[in-house]
Amino acid sequence: MFARRRFAVLKNLLEYVGIEPGRLHFSWISSAEAEKFQKTVAAVTEDVKALGPAQHMIKDIRKVA
Amino acid sequence: MRNTYVPYPVSIKEVRVETEDKQLKSFWLQFLNSEDASAFNYTPGQFAELSISGYGEIPIGIASSPTEGRDLLFTVNKVGSVSSRLHNMKAGDIMGVRGPLGNSYPLRAAKGKNIVIVAGGFAVTTLRSTMNWLLHPDHRGDYGEITFIYGARTPGMLLYTQEWTAWQNSGQAKVCVTVDREAPGWSGLVGFVPTVTGDVAPKPDNAIALICGPPIMIKFTQPVFDKLGWQSDQIIMSLENRMKCGIGICGRCNVGPEYVCKDGPVFTKTQLDKLPREY
Amino acid sequence: MSQKILAKNKLDAFLQGLCRDQDLFAPVMKDGKVGWAPVATADQALWDFSNTEMSPKDFFFPQTECMMRFKNVQGDPQGMIMQAEPALNRPRVLLNIRPCDAKAFQVLDLIFVQDEMTNDLYWRDKREKTTLIGLACNDPCPTCFCTTVGSNPHGTTGLDVLLVDLGDKFLAQALTAKGEALVGDLPAAAGGDEAKAAELKKAAEGKISGGVAMDKVNSREVMELYDAPLWDRVMESCLNCGTCTFCCPTCHCFDIQDETQGQDGRRVRNWDYCMSWLFTMHGTGHNPRGTKKDRVRQRFMHKFKYIPVKRGGEIGCVGCGRCVRLCPVNIDVRQVVNDMNA
Amino acid sequence: MEAIAQKIREAAKRLLSEGKVDVVIGYAKGTVPMREYPYFAYTPEEAENLTWSSFCCNNLALYTIRRPGRMAVVAQGCVSRNLVNLINENQFKRDDLYVIGVNSPGMVDRRKVQALFPGKTITEVIEEPEHLLVKGQGFEERLERKKVFRSNCLTCVQRNPVISDEMIGEVGPEGHGGNIDKVAAPWEKLVPAERWTEMQETLKDCIRCYACRDACPLCYCHVCFVDEAQPQWCGKTQDEADVATFHILRAFHCAGRCTDCGACESACPQGIKMRRLTSKIEKDIRALYGYRPGMEIGAQPPMSLFKPNDPQDFIK
Known part of the structure; x- marks a missing residue:
């Protein structure tokens, strides 16, 4: 429940700085909800794949300064 | 270059x-x-x-x-x-x-002298190097009596056991190895390094002492040497500090004007007395 | 070395010559701040300014510098073996650098290059490939105190050429063979020009109002200064941030870290600072400079006592006044040193 | 201003000579124009050095952290709000603190003043009731104070201290007419693709000196996340990803605690406007949970609280 507030603020902040909304997900899943867990993970994976590689917050160390 | x-x-x-x-x-x-x-x-x-x-x-x-x-x-x-x-x-x-x-122990300058080595815990490493160097046939004849005092918490925490046993058996050096407390199977000395050093009572005449160990050991060993009449320039210690570049530039190991990595790690007590205790 | 005249209407031609086979940089105005940038013409560069906000040290000692690279694969014949980054491929000219900043590089030379082992090739390579054309200060600002720490508004230390603004022209003084090659073809200065430059120098020196006294700092033992009570007051407001060290032309502490990305790896050095708690922290949890007071004291002792003791009296400060201007809590180095000297 | 300063000195002298506090933390006149600094008066004589001007930009609440003994702090609205924060976060007891309250006239941004005189050196700034007389090498000009306020002072809603044991001078107006919501979170207006670029542009001069963090009275962790070595959360390089990681996480750690006091921007040697990040969070906390930090002793910080009806439309 505390996490709900923190994630609400974090999600807004990340979108505010230009990180795509699809990269942060939040769900309530009980330890008994195996099927929901499986489905959520599959959905998140799909969403992130669709977004492609992240453009921001990635440090490319191969780049010559 | x-x-x-x-x-x-x-x-x-x-x-x-x-x-x-x-x-x-x-x-x-x-x-x-x-x-x-x-x-x-x-x-x-x-x-x-x-x-x-x-x-x-x-x-x-x-x-x-x-x-x-x-x-x-x-x-x-x-x-x-x-x-x-x-x-x-x-x-x-x-x-x-x-x-x-870094610099090294002033072994060449100490030719003809008696050498006392005091090591605590795993700080014994460079003193293992020193002992092997001193006991080598090319060098042993250049020095007088060699005393090696080494302590650890338990027998199982002692490093290089085979080697110091061999030094002991060779009769080339006086080897005093101690553990903090009595332990099953241990028949050697028991007691902290400063106490054992006091018992062995190395004489300051024509001698140098190389001391390396945790700060607490150094703190209590120093007065023992003072009491036995050792002068500050006869006591040589090796410091440890956080280092990065290792060549006296990056500033981490700086103690007063000295860089432990370049001007040290080996200092005489005379030198250390003039420096802040930032180590 | 020769004294030449560089007319202001000949500046563009002079600059063209400079950037023919070198990269040319000069102070420029960017977003209301004076900073360094590549220039090609005279009007892109600043000729009337106090000094750049930050020191130009990052030309030789970048805040982040890749030192080595390696293939991050254990078992590969080339894997995990460090290869040094290549050297600078083009020489550079820094135009209109202030004498204090040039002096700072010479102080740093004493630290980065000492002997065969302490021989920082990253620093040295860039130093050797860079020509410094200084611009004398005719109007030092109120925070400048160069004359009291062995530097001068018209100082020549570390420079290849010194330009003195005489109004309609510059007196160009060649100071090294490198400098001679750049200005050798310019017309020679007349006696009056040199006299005018000498007058401006005197006037500039006279404008330096505040400063530091070092006589007692020099004569006192390290431990006397170290144990002095002043540090309890100096450290009170200090934030232990890196502002003073990062803007300082002589601060040079750094950290080295490895970074990996898949099969690529590099070893990088980044500026670090003695104000940071982490800087001296041992792996065991012991910290030899564990308090704010220890860390604040280190900065001043290092510059005004430790470096002089170790480097033949050279002070680790050139009096540029940047830390005085930028410290978020106005810790004024002049006051601190004068308290050390009291 | 000088009248207020005089009263602060008198109060400090009285508190110190009566032994009510061990130290009075206030501001003293800096050695360069427009740079007053945090000053610690331990004796009535030292209290003579205290001052009050348009350039009291450091947040003194910072210095109460881990400080033993009884202390008095000169506090305008924002400083008092941070004191309340610290009391609510159990950093010290209200009883150990004596608040010398003072209405903030709005503090002046020295960068805005300097920007009016590009390339020139300001040698003196004299305070007048509504103006500043700026003197420099070969110039002299009178500026309207309001025109050079720090941005956060323009939109401040709490100029009087929320707690005080003694009020110096009059209680003044709480705001100055600016509306925070008109300027907060400036990137919200942009399309997502532009936001990252704008943040990079804002942070491009950052030198990682951490003055923003170190000047902030919210930052009192024993080990800050950027200093953690095992694991290292944030790279130490000047790469934009490392710089952004530091600023985003720092802003996030201020969630529900930031009073928009502006100490971070005032401390920054590079003039970086990091409030573009923190103001977004401040705005969200108000919108989502109706909370303004530091307004009330005993208030529960919103990030360590929940209500059953908290917004959750982002949860799948």
């Missing part, structure tokens, strides 16, 4: 667990290029930066003696990320060594 930040590539030749708590391991390292091995000219008391690509470097005293050949021995305590990674490495793995760095 050599780039002294670039480590020499070496491979791990042998790994040995040294202590019962498995926190200390010894690594014998072999240079990949023979010209690097000849460039790496060191004397006892110096250290090197062990480099693990992807993790970083750690300054470690050289435990081998140049009299033992070209391979290098390091005994490493597992504390940070580099040493933890090193503890997970195995024979054949490639890493780097940068050095030799």
Whole structure:
């Protein structure tokens, strides 16, 4: 429940700085909800794949300064 | 002109667990290029930066003696990320060594003198190097009496047991090894290093003392030497500080005007008395 | 070395000559701040300014510098072996650098290059490939105190050429063979020009109002200064941030770290600072400079006592006044040193 | 201003000579124009050095952290709000603190003043009731104070201290007419693709000196996340990803605690406007949970609280 507030603020902040909304997900899943867990993970994976590689917050160390 | 930040590539030749708590391991390292091995000219008391690509470097005293050949021995305590990674490495793995760095024990200047060595815990590494160097047939004749005092918490925490046993048996040096408390199977000395040093009572006449150990041991050993009439310039200590560049630039190990990595790690007590205790 | 005249209407031609086979940089105005940038013509560069906000030290000692690279694969014949980054491929000219900043590089030379082992090739390579054309200060600002720490508004130390603004022209003084090659073809200065430059120098020196006294700092023992009570007051407001060290032309502490990305790896050095708690922290948890007071004291002791003791009296400060201007809590180095000297 | 300063000195002298506090933390006149600094008066004589001007930009609440003994703090609205924060976060007891309250006239941004005189050196700034008389090498000009306020002072809603044991001078107006919601979170207006670029542009001069963090009275962790070595959360390089990681996480750690006091921007040697990040969070906390930090002793910080009906439309 505390996490709900923190994630609400974090999600807004990340979108505010230009990180795509699809990269942060939040769900309530009980330890008994195996099927929901499986489905959520599959959905998140799909969403992130669709977004492609992240453009921001990635440090490319191969780049010559 | 050599780039002294670039480590020499070496491979791990042998790994040995040294202590019962498995926190200390010894690594014998072999240079990949023979010209690097000849460039790496060191004397006892110096250290090197062990480099693990992807993790970083750690300054470690050289435990081998140049009299033992070209391979290098390091005994490493597992504390940070580099040493933890090193503890997970195995024979054949490639890493780097940068050095030799720092000054060394003033052994050549001490020719003709008696030498007292006091070591506590795993700080014994560079003193192992020193003992091997001193006891080598080329050097032993240049020195008077050699006393080696070494203590650890328990018998299982003592490093290089085979070697100091051999020194003891050879009769070439007076070897006093102690553990903090009585322990099953231990028939040697019991007591803290300062106490044992007081009992052995090394004489200051024509002698130098090399002391290396944790701060608490040094703190209590110093007064013992004072009481026995030793002068500050006869007492030589090796410091440890956080180091990075190892060549006296980056500023981390700076103690007063001195850089432990370049001007040290070996200092006389006379020098240390004039410095802030930032070590 | 020769004294030449560089007419202001000949500046563009002079600059063209400079950037023919070198990269040319000069102070420029960017977003209301004076900073360094590449220039090609005279009007892109600043000729009338006090000094750049930050020191130009990052030309030789970048805040982040890749030192080596390695292939991050254990077992590969080339794997895990460090290879040094290549040297600078083009020489550079820094135009209109202030004498204090040039002096700072010479102080740093004493630290980065000492002997065969302490021989920082990254620093040295860039130093050797860079020509410094200084611009004398005719109007030092109220925070400048160069004359009291061995530097001068018209100082020549570390420079290849010194330009003195005489109004309609510059007196160009060649100070090294490198400098001579750049200005040798310019017309010679007349006696009056040199006299005018000498007058401006005197006037500039006279404008330096505040400063530091070092006589007692020099004569006192390290431990006497170290144990002096002043540090309890100096450290009170200090934030232990890196502002003073990062803007300082002589601060040079750094950290080295490894970074990996798949099969690629590099060893990088980054500026670090003695104000940071982490800087001296041991792996065991012991910290030899564990308190704010220890860390604040280190900065001043290092510059005004430790460096002079170790480097033949050279002070680790050139009096540029940047830390005085930028410290978020106005810790004024002049006051601190005068308290050390009291 | 000088009248207020005089009263602050008198109060400090009285508190110190009566032994009510061990130290009075206030501001003293800086050695360069427009730079007053945090000052610690331990004796009535030292209290003579205290001052009050348009350039009291450091947040003195910072200095109460881990400080033993009884202390008095000169506090305008924002400083008092941070004191309340610290009391609510159990950093010290209200009883150990004596608040010398003072209405903030709005503090002046020295960068805005300097920007009016590009390339020139300001040697003196004299305070007048509504103006500043700026003197420099070969110039002299009178500026309207309001025109050079720090941005956060323009939109401040709490100029009087929320707690005080003694009020110096009059209680003044709480705001100055600016509306925070008109300027907060400036990137919200942009399309997502532009936001990252704008943040990079804002942070491009950052030198990682951490003055923003170190000047902030919210930052009192024993080990800050950027200083953690095992694991290292944030790279130490000047790469934009490392710089952004530091600023985003720092801003996030201020969630529900930031009073928009502006100490971070005032401390920054590079003039970086990091409030573009923190103002977004401040705005969200108000919108989502109706909370303004530091307004009330005993208030529960919103990030360590929940209500059953908290917004959750982002949860799948």
